[in-house]
Amino acid sequence: MQHVAQTEIPRRSPETVMRLSRLGSLHQCRLSFMRILTRRMAREDWQFSRPVFDIDARGVGHAVYCAKGPEHTYSLVAFAHDLPPEMRSDRVIATAWDATFTLFDGTPTKADIERLSQNVPLQEAGRVDEQSLSVSRANRSVRLWEHFVDRLSRGEQPDISKVDAVGYLMRTTAVYGSGKLGSADFEKIAQRPEMSAPFQAEMLSVYLTRTFVRDLVNHMARLRGGESAVQMSSEIAESLGIGNSTGLGMAPYIINHPVLFNNWIMVREEAIARVRSVEHASQDAIERFHHLLARSSTSVDQWASEHPIQQAKCADLKQDLAALQTRLTETPRGGDYPWDQLVRWGENTLSLEGQELIASLILEPYPDLVDGLSSCLADTNSSAFLIDGSMPIAAVKSLIDSSFGWALKTDWTDQANCARAWYVSEEKLEPRLGERFDEPIEAYEQPLAPARDAALAYKALKIWDEAQPVRDFLDAHPEHRHTVRRAQISRIAPYGEIRDNTISDSVLPIDMLRAKLSFFGATQFDPRSDRWVRIKMYAGAPYPEDLSTKTADFWVYPEETA
């Protein structure tokens, strides 16, 4: 029976949700892009094949993995390389990698592969065309790779403690899509049901990459050990994810795409509101929640980070989970509106990590209420950037005030409040964050401080007649045009603006990275600095041959350990 989506409990407000500290505590949920993909592939019974696997004893060669959906086939074309250790870098400015990939739209011919082999290994220095949907690369975890090849080649399984300590054999260092490096624009695939949710091509590319990596390490062990080699066990294979190193480049994305980011947040908030509005929870729903909470606790126990900020957050989260256990023991049924009560209790009791974990977890028992919202995640509003020049200045000021009222009270002449500046480096054309007062970068500043810019525009608007249309102001002040645009976009995108200062001396770019990566479905965030984070993707997921409607959904939660 279809649940009726009534929301007696309203969505949480943008003022609550859009703080960096909370965005930096988000967790994956049913609406995460990886889970949307695996559920669909299972539901539609996608067929997987490996028509080419041609890799020599040095680990050099290529392979092709095909994923065939109802109407389209997508192929990961993987190139394996023999990379000297001194060239192995996760930095986006690296020039060589252990493996490079493209997700090809269709099934590539030999001529396609030949052309791709001249370009994909070069990454940014190469060119692809619109038959490529993504371009990516990965490096080995040196410590784990050699251990795997060594053990497997001798007929032994890898040491579980070593496997758990790292969790992946390769980590991607960039996955480019949407027209980058000459690949297809998103518009090419946006109308295909399987590609209409955000980043599905990139998520599919990483899913197939994980299979390739498993096959490659087995292959290398066999080449080394011959008859005595064994394949890694399916348990170990399943526990492995693909690592990912994400640097600062991703942070501006959520500022530069206010409608898209709004949709992600608003869809999750709508899902949370729907579940909080459930008056009575069924026994099944309660059991599912308890079961996944236990598995989620296992995931938190496995979550290792070397960064003091994340270590403290993980410690808080463990306390939160203990408090939650106590509460659930005391009030197992939760009374009327049990999920709403739980969320309210969390708001008064738990850290942001714990609050957001609960917010994500209560969605799990309600696929009928939640999953359909995945069709609202994409940004299909190509006219959102159009400015309504006839809007009275009073209305523009009111919009600015509703998103940035707090920023109008900030002292922007205080150096601490504008200590940083976002800029693009000449060297690699990647976004960076610098010290405004110590480095010669202000002339190159990118428009990634919407709060400060809103305050500047508001100040300039003050002397204008409130009834005058904003076009007159814009003609006189083109420097505020981007701010007026954002203010008007906020009408359709109430969660499009971060309610925090993105250039203060205390801003943590990892909060922005985490917000985005949590929607991908990443887990085990491990910041390596305040602006660089490692994560795992697809750890626990079924490989193509094991993908079914039974395995496609809850893989992100590890089975409980005894």
Added chain:
Amino acid sequence: MSFSLNEVEATAKRAARGAEYSWGMAEEAAKAVRWLCANDMDGVHELAKLLERDAEDQAACPLRIGTQITDNAANLTQGSMDFPEVARPALVLPFLAFAARQVDLCLSLTSNGQTAKTDGHALSSPNEMTSPGQSLVIGVCDTVDSPREVASRATPIPEDWATLNRWAHLTYAPATEESRLLGAGAGLSDND
């Protein structure tokens, strides 16, 4: 070489910013160039020529006139409106389209005996629009007859693409070793 429209848009935005347009205007330039390319016109050429034009050129900036048109979209239904001579009048067409979308009408632009029409999405237009000494006339029209093909890629003239990249380059901060380490936040070994 063919480029994705996202590449065109990103490069056009940086180029316009490099030429000291405000960020908001650079965004408009980028959307405009992309829209022209998507309608199989050489938007990259138009922007390159605009950015490289003679400093003595008295013709109005098509991005400024263009944004005035979209910002005044509601008033375009009142009959035809005249605008002064603009450099690269083709760059006004995307803004005419954006205005047409806002008022849900077909709009036409006539300059130097050439006419282009758009309903906000489709465009009928000669391949190039010229404007020596001519003002622009904008009005409401009925339909867009024989619209141009829709393009999913752009194949700009290499010189024009290089021109945009030269302007875009002005927005990039020169790298220092300090910024490499501090700015990107790395510095730890990746070789683990």
